[in-house]
Every structure is written in C-alpha cells, then in structure tokens.
Amino acid sequence: MKKTIKLKLQKTAQVKPTKPFAFDPTFHKPDHFTSGDNYWEPGIRWQTWNWRKKCLGIKFSSKGTIANPLIEIKVYAKEKLLAEFVDSLIEEIQYRYNFNLDLEDFYKSFSKDSVLGPIFKKWRGMRPGHPSSLYEYLIIGIVLQNASVRRSVQMFKALLENYGTLLEFDDKKLWCFWSPGRLQNVSIDDLRTLKVGYRAKSIRKMDDNFSQGLIDEYKLRKQDREAQMTELLKLYGVGPATVWYLLFDVFHHLDFFNHVSPWEQKIYSKLFFNRNPENPVPVSQLLKHFERYGKYKQLAVHYIWEDLWWKRKHEHIPWLEKEIRI
DNA sequence: CATCAGGGCCCTG
DNA sequence: CAGGGCCCTGAT
Numbered sequence: 001m002k003k004t005i006k007l008k009l010q011k012t013a014q015v016k017p018t019k020p021f022a023f024d025p026t027f028h029k030p031d032h033f034t035s036g037d038n039y040w041e042p043g044i045r046w047q048t049w050n051w052r053k054k055c056l057g058i059k060f061s062s063k064g065t066i067a068n069p070l071i072e073i074k075v076y077a078k079e080k081l082l083a084e085f086v087d088s089l090i091e092e093i094q095y096r097y098n099f100n101l102d103l104e105d106f107y108k109s110f111s112k113d114s115v116l117g118p119i120f121k122k123w124r125g126m127r128p129g130h131p132s133s134l135y136e137y138l139i140i141g142i143v144l145q146n147a148s149v150r151r152s153v154q155m156f157k158a159l160l161e162n163y164g165t166l167l168e169f170d171d172k173k174l175w176c177f178w179s180p181g182r183l184q185n186v187s188i189d190d191l192r193t194l195k196v197g198y199r200a201k202s203i204r205k206m207d208d209n210f211s212q213g214l215i216d217e218y219k220l221r222k223q224d225r226e227a228q229m230t231e232l233l234k235l236y237g238v239g240p241a242t243v244w245y246l247l248f249d250v251f252h253h254l255d256f257f258n259h260v261s262p263w264e265q266k267i268y269s270k271l272f273f274n275r276n277p278e279n280p281v282p283v284s285q286l287l288k289h290f291e292r293y294g295k296y297k298q299l300a301v302h303y304i305w306e307d308l309w310w311k312r313k314h315e316h317i318p319w320l321e322k323e324i325r326i
Numbered sequence: 327c328a329t330c331a332g333g334g335c336c337c338t339g
Numbered sequence: 340c341a342g343g344g345c346c347c348t349g350a351t
Contacts, residue, residue, distance in 0.1 A: 144334090146332060147333070151347070151348060152333080154347095195347060197346025198335090198345040198346050200346085236335090237334090241335085262333075324333085
C-alpha cells in the first residue's frame with residue numbers, strides 16, 4: 001500500500017464564470033470514465049490536479065445559481081503556495097472548464113430545434129471541458145483504444161495506482177496523476193504487467209515525447225485546428241479517434257465532428273433514426289445529419305450525448321446498456 | 327474448454 | 340489503401 005500524502009488547505013478563491021453556468025453537468029460528466037482521481041456530489045467536485053509537477057487537491061463548490069453563478073475553489077497542497085502559482089492554476093482551471101465560454105449564440109440559434117430545445121431546458125449553462133492536461137488526456141486516450149469501458153477503467157486505475165500519488169484532502173483520498181517524464185525509468189515490460197497490453201509501447205513513447213520536450217501543450221493551443229491535428233497525429237499511438245477527442249476536450253473546438261466509432265454509430269442511429277443496432281445508419285449519413293448544427297456541431301453532439309448519459313443515471317435504458325458494456 | 331470481437335493504431339505489402 | 344496483428348477480457 002502506498003503512502004498517503006496529507007494536504008492542507010492553502011488557498012480559497014472565488015470565481016465568477018460567464019452566465020448562465022450550470023455546476024453539476026459541467027463538473028460531472030457521467031460518460032467520463034476516469035476514476036480514483038475525482039469525486040462528485042451535487043454542488044461539489046473534488047479533483048486532484050498535477051500543476052507544474054505539484055500534486056494538489058481541489059474542491060470546487062457551487063456558491064451561486066445558474067443565472068448568477070459563483071464557484072468557490074479550495075486548493076489543498078502539502079506546502080504553502082506562491083500567489084503566482086495559484087493565479088496560474090486558477091487561470092488554467094478557467095480554461096479547462098470553459099468558465100468564460102459564451103453560450104448565448106448557441107442557445108439562440110437552436111432553441112427551436114426539436115432535439116436541442118428540450119435539452120437546453122435541462123442543461124442550460126453546461127460547459128464542455130475536461131480537467132486533464134494534454135499529457136494526461138493522451139494517456140487516457142490510449143487506454144480507451146480497442147477496449148470496453150470496464151477494461152479502460154481497469155488499465156487507468158492500474159497506471160494511476162502505480163505511478164500516481166495518493167493524496168488525502170478534505171477527508172477524501174484520491175490519486176493524483178504523475179508528471180510527464182515519470183515513466184522514463186519504467187520499461188515496457190513493467191507497463192505490461194499492468195495489463196495494458198500492446199498499449200505499453202504507446203504509453204512509454206508518449207512519456208518520451210514529453211520528457212524530451214517534443215510537444216508543448218500551450219504552444220499547440222495557439223495554433224489552428226489543422227496544425228494541431230497534424231502535430232497530434234505524428235505522435236505514436238495517436239490516430240483519428242484519439243485526435244477527435246483531443247480537439248474537443250483539450251483544445252475546445254466546438255465545430256469539429258468527423259469521427260463516429262462503431263458503438264457510437266449504433267447509439268446515434270437509435271437516437272436519431274430509431275434504428276436497431278444490428279442495422280445502423282452509415283457514418284456518412286450521421287455526419288451529414290449533424291451539419292445542421294454548423295459551427296456548433298460538436299457542442300451539439302456533447303449536449304445530446306451528456307443528456308443521454310444523465311438519463312441513464314436515473315432510468316434503465318436496455319438498448320443503451322447493451323451497447324456500452326460497462 | 328476454445329474462440330472471438332472489441333470505444334484503434336501501426337506497419338506491411 | 341487494405342488488412343493483419345496486437346494485448347487482454349468477457350461473452351458465447
């Protein structure tokens with residue numbers, strides 16, 4: 001059993017995101033599979049955060065309303081933090097969770113859409129976003145490949161519990177992601193003992209790329225989408241499926257929807273065309289269907305997708321269960 | 327028990 | 340540019 005590192009509250013900040021802002025669907029995405037590094041209950045999210053190689057605990061609490069939002073951010077750390085460090089962290093949090101995104105135009109454009117209209121009523125103020133850095137998300141992307149959710153969770157937990165750090169803060173024990181370069185003394189065979197299979201090579205090479213400074217997340221953010229895509233596809237173990245996730249979750253492109261995996265194809269076919277999974281609608285036709293959402297294509301997909309997963313939390317959807325194989 | 331497909335990607339021919 | 344191979348797991 002690994003030693004737990006106890007953190008102390010070092011800083012409390014309050015942040016006002018743009019209005020409207022919905023706390024729960026922003027901080028809890030039922031389809032995001034990562035576990036062990038976060039915990040959610042209505043109005044509160046605990047999340048570990050590796051920032052500039054320091055392992056932090058963060059507690060987000062909703063202190064406002066959807067119309068008038070206010071978020072309290074408590075930062076826990078082992079030692080005192082410099083103001084500049086905290087400021088940069090808060091700025092990064094705002095970026096990753098899209099606190100400053102203006103959704104009004106999206107809502108205005110599609111409030112009369114028969115699919116999105118009702119979803120807006122439920123999830124008005126929900127932001128897309130993801131707490132992971134590019135490095136972290138790439139590792140997550142690799143364990144998502146060619147595996148069911150359960151297996152992905154298993155691989156992710158094994159990695160986290162071997163190379164991460166167990167933190168204790170605010171009576172929660174959660175694992176913090178390791179820093180890039182951590183795997184430099186880890187062999188591919190070591191990784192394989194964690195049953196990540198052939199992904200071991202991709203994981204190790206990814207760590208090499210970052211420790212050699214071959215990829216810079218912040219430089220990449222400033223490039224356009226095509227350039228980002230080209231750079232990402234150069235990375236060993238990254239293909240079109242992973243890039244599509246990255247462009248939305250890490251680089252926040254709301255308009256890019258070019259990839260539908262087989263299981264997603266079945267789900268969309270059922271949702272939009274009421275087709276059975278054995279007889280799904282061709283991917284090209286699905287992509288065409290989403291053209292109507294123009295520059296908000298992927299954001300629209302996100303809203304529809306999250307709505308489905310939230311439904312699943314409260315009601316049993318037999319056909320969906322069959323497809324997701326958790 | 328054996329076989330196989332899977333929420334991809336790389337590499338070869 | 341098509342398709343085989345890769346790891347492991349759960350389903351059949």
